[in-house]
Each structure stands twice: as C-alpha cells, then as structure tokens.
Amino acid sequence: MNLLVPFLTGLTAGGLNCLAVQGGLLAGTLAYQLEQDMQTQSSKQMFRPRLAQPIFLFLAAKLVAYTLIGFLAGALGSIVMLTPMMRAVLMVAIGIFMLGNGLRMLKVHPIFRYFVIEPPASLTRYIRRKSKNGTSLVTPIFMGALTVLLPCGISQSMIALALATGNPFQGAAILFAFTLGTTPVFFAVSYFATRLGATMEKYFTRLVAITIIVLAFVSINSGLNLAGSPYSFNNLLMRIGVGSVDEQKTIPPTSSVPGSYVITVKDDGYFPKVLHLAANKPVQLDWVTNDVHSCILSVVIPALNYQKILPNTGKVAFNIPAQAKGTVIRYSCSMGMYTGQWVFDLE
Amino acid sequence: MKKIFQVSDMECPNCAMHLESLEDTLPGIKRITASYKKQVMEVEFDETKISVEQIIKAANSLGYHPVITLN
Numbered sequence: 001m002n003l004l005v006p007f008l009t010g011l012t013a014g015g016l017n018c019l020a021v022q023g024g025l026l027a028g029t030l031a032y033q034l035e036q037d038m039q040t041q042s043s044k045q046m047f048r049p050r051l052a053q054p055i056f057l058f059l060a061a062k063l064v065a066y067t068l069i070g071f072l073a074g075a076l077g078s079i080v081m082l083t084p085m086m087r088a089v090l091m092v093a094i095g096i097f098m099l100g101n102g103l104r105m106l107k108v109h110p111i112f113r114y115f116v117i118e119p120p121a122s123l124t125r126y127i128r129r130k131s132k133n134g135t136s137l138v139t140p141i142f143m144g145a146l147t148v149l150l151p152c153g154i155s156q157s158m159i160a161l162a163l164a165t166g167n168p169f170q171g172a173a174i175l176f177a178f179t180l181g182t183t184p185v186f187f188a189v190s191y192f193a194t195r196l197g198a199t200m201e202k203y204f205t206r207l208v209a210i211t212i213i214v215l216a217f218v219s220i221n222s223g224l225n226l227a228g229s230p231y232s233f234n235n236l237l238m239r240i241g242v243g244s245v246d247e248q249k250t251i252p253p254t255s256s257v258p259g260s261y262v263i264t265v266k267d268d269g270y271f272p273k274v275l276h277l278a279a280n281k282p283v284q285l286d287w288v289t290n291d292v293h294s295c296i297l298s299v300v301i302p303a304l305n306y307q308k309i310l311p312n313t314g315k316v317a318f319n320i321p322a323q324a325k326g327t328v329i330r331y332s333c334s335m336g337m338y339t340g341q342w343v344f345d346l347e
Numbered sequence: 348m349k350k351i352f353q354v355s356d357m358e359c360p361n362c363a364m365h366l367e368s369l370e371d372t373l374p375g376i377k378r379i380t381a382s383y384k385k386q387v388m389e390v391e392f393d394e395t396k397i398s399v400e401q402i403i404k405a406a407n408s409l410g411y412h413p414v415i416t417l418n
Binding site for chain 1: 364367
C-alpha cells in the first residue's frame with residue numbers, strides 16, 4: 001500500500017471533511033483559551049501562542065488514537081480474512097462501501113446517504129457537552145482521542161481500507177498517514193481562526209469523492225483478482241488482449257526437471273503473465289525470485305486452494321495436477337494487485 | 348411538545364450534529380435529534396418558552412431551512 005495516497009487524501013479534502021465533523025470538538029476545547037486571549041490581546045491578532053499548545057495536544061492525541069484504530073482494524077482484518085475467498089468478499093464489500101460514500105459526496109442520489117455511519121445522538125451530545133467543560137491540558141488530549149468516536153466519511157473509508165490489509169502494522173500506517181495529512185488543515189484553520197471559502201471546500205469535496213471512488217474500484221478489482229474471477233479489470237484486459245500481455249506458449253526447459261516451467265516473480269508482476277500449458281498431464285512449476293520485496297511474494301491460487309509465501313530470493317517448486325483441456329487457472333498476490341493465469345490448452 | 352421538521356439541506360452527518368447543538372443555546376429546548384440519512388430533525392421543547400417560529404429562525408441562522416411536518 002502506497003502511503004502517499006492516504007496522506008494526500010488527508011492533506012486535501014480529508015482534512016476539510018473531518019474538520020467539518022470533528023471541528024466542533026476542537027472549537028469547544030479551545031473556547032476557554034480563546035476567551036482568555038480575547039481578554040488579554042486584540043481579537044484581531046493573528047498569532048495566538050497560547051492556542052498552539054492545546055491544538056497540538058488535541059491533534060497529537062487524534063493521531064495516536066487513529067493510528068491505534070488502524071492497528072486494531074488491520075488486526076481484525078487478519079483474523080476475519082482467514083481464507084483468500086473471505087478476504088476477496090471483504091475487499092469487494094469495502095469497495096462498494098467506499099463507492100457509495102464517494103457517490104454520496106457527489107450527491108448522485110439520496111440513497112447513498114445510507115453509506116455513512118452516523119454516531120448516535122446521545123454520543124454526540126455527551127462529547128459536545130464534555131468539550132465545553134474542560135480547561136486543563138488533559139482536556140485537549142481527551143477530546144482529540146474522542147474524535148475516533150466521530151469519524152468522518154473519509155476516515156471511515158480509510159478504516160475500511162486498513163481492515164482490508166489484514167495487517168495491523170499496515171492498517172496503523174494507513175491511518176497514521178491519513179490523520180497526519182489532515183493535521184495541517186486542522187491546525188491552520190484553528191490557529192488562524194480563518195475559514196476556507198465555500199467554493200474551495202466544494203472543490204476539495206469533489207476531489208476527495210473522486211479519490212474515494214478510484215480507491216473503491218481498486219478495492220473491488222483486487223477482491224475479484226483474489227477470488228480468481230475472470231471479471232476483474234486485469235483479467236478482462238488479458239481476455240480481450242488489450243495492453244502488452246506477456247504471453248508464453250513454448251516454454252524452454254529452464255529447470256533441471258523435465259517438463260517443468262518457471263514463473264519469474266519480480267516486484268512488478270509474475271512473468272509470463274499468461275502461460276499456456278499441456279492439458280491432462282501433471283505439471284511442475286518453479287516460482288523463482290531474486291531480491292524481491294513486495295506483497296507479490298504472497299501467492300494465492302483460489303482454484304487450487306494454494307497459498308504460499310515465497311522467499312525473497314530462491315526457488316519454490318509447485319505441482320499442478322492434470323487439468324482438463326480448456327481449464328484456466330488464475331492466481332494473484334494476496335493483495336489482489338498482481339495477477340497471472342495458466343491456460344491448459346496444449347497437447 | 349414534540350415536533351418533527353424536514354430539513355432537506357443537511358449535506359453530511361455534521362449538519363445533524365450542528366442542528367443538535369441548538370439544544371445547548373436555545374432556551375426551552377429539551378432535546379433535538381437530527382438525522383442526516385432521513386433529513387429530519389425531531390425537537391422536544393417547552394412551548395411556553397419557545398415557539399416553532401423561533402426554532403426555525405435559529406436553524407435558519409445556521410444555514411438550514413427546516414419545514415414542519417404534519418406528524
């Protein structure tokens with residue numbers, strides 16, 4: 001997972017979207033401090049040094065809390081995703097949730113309002129009242145941590161993404177990057193007490209909606225790949241022959257074992273992507289890696305119920321039982337990002 | 348007294364929270380529960396202290412335009 005995407009999502013419209021939902025907590029937390037400043041300085045003074053500390057504490061607590069949520073979501077994902085098929089279903093479901101959220105933000109249809117999770121009124125009431133009471137430094141920390149109970153639509157999508165990784169550390173990294181990205185907007189708006197214009201806000205909302213829709217399609221596509229579906233974007237492209245598909249029909253005997261074939265695993269894919277093999281005969285394949293460091297090392301072949309984590313450098317043999325002529329076996333990495341297929345159509 | 352208002356200009360869950368915050372500022376309001384999904388705001392209030400018109404005016408000041416429903 002490229003952490004730049006969640007970071008930029010947070011930095012752009014994510015910050016504004018979350019500020020809209022959680023800004024009240026920060027404003028409430030700072031109300032007392034602002035009142036004090038008003039009494040001692042001109043209200044028009046731009047720099048408010050006394051405000052920096054509670055804002056910083058609020059945002060730091062928010063960052064820690066969301067990173068923890070990402071960790072827990074990733075951990076939960078690793079428990080839930082016991083099989084590649086369950087993981088594939090989850091990825092598709094998360095993609096649909098994100099797609100609904102993106103379409104909601106673009107106001108395509110009122111039905112998409114049901115894709116956002118609204119916190120119960122009793123919870124928002126409690127938080128709102130709590131935010132108006134405190135004056136100590138503990139309050140901004142407490143309120144910052146409480147923002148996890150009021151996740152904005154984009155935060156919810158990022159939590160869903162963390163869940164899909166099935167890895168607590170990747171989940172934590174995604175939420176950390178996203179929340180860190182939202183921090184400048186929170187800080188700037190609170191510190192300088194200014195607001196971005198409505199037009200700018202609208203522009204950012206559309207930008208993030210489109211980003212979320214793209215991420216949704218990526219998630220759905222990865223889920224389909226992981227399930228070995230012929231209808232994923234990658235597999236459809238291979239079927240219609242669009243793009244440069246590395247296809248191999250005549251396989252040189254690269255292994256010492258007669259009749260065996262090699263799949264070269266690189267950081268950017270499996271090669272050849274389409275391999276034509278003999279039907280009705282057992283085949284031996286060798287996965288060959290050489291200094292490879294990515295999710296591609298985790299291979300999933302749903303049709304054969306095969307899951308294997310390959311070494312960074314090395315060779316792993318794999319025996320495929322005889323397959324009927326015309327059988328197509330699709331495989332992918334465990335994230336559903338890189339794909340390949342074997343077509344059993346040779347005599 | 349309890350009244351339900353249709354608020355068609357809520358654009359995100361924050362709008363619901365924003366409207367609910369009126370219960371902290373308006374006298375005579377017992378409880379406000381707003382739903383972004385349903386686009387409604389349910390207000391429990393003491394009619395001797397605040398009128399429906401005053402509630403609508405307060406919501407207008409936040410940028411929302413509630414319309415009282417028949418229920």
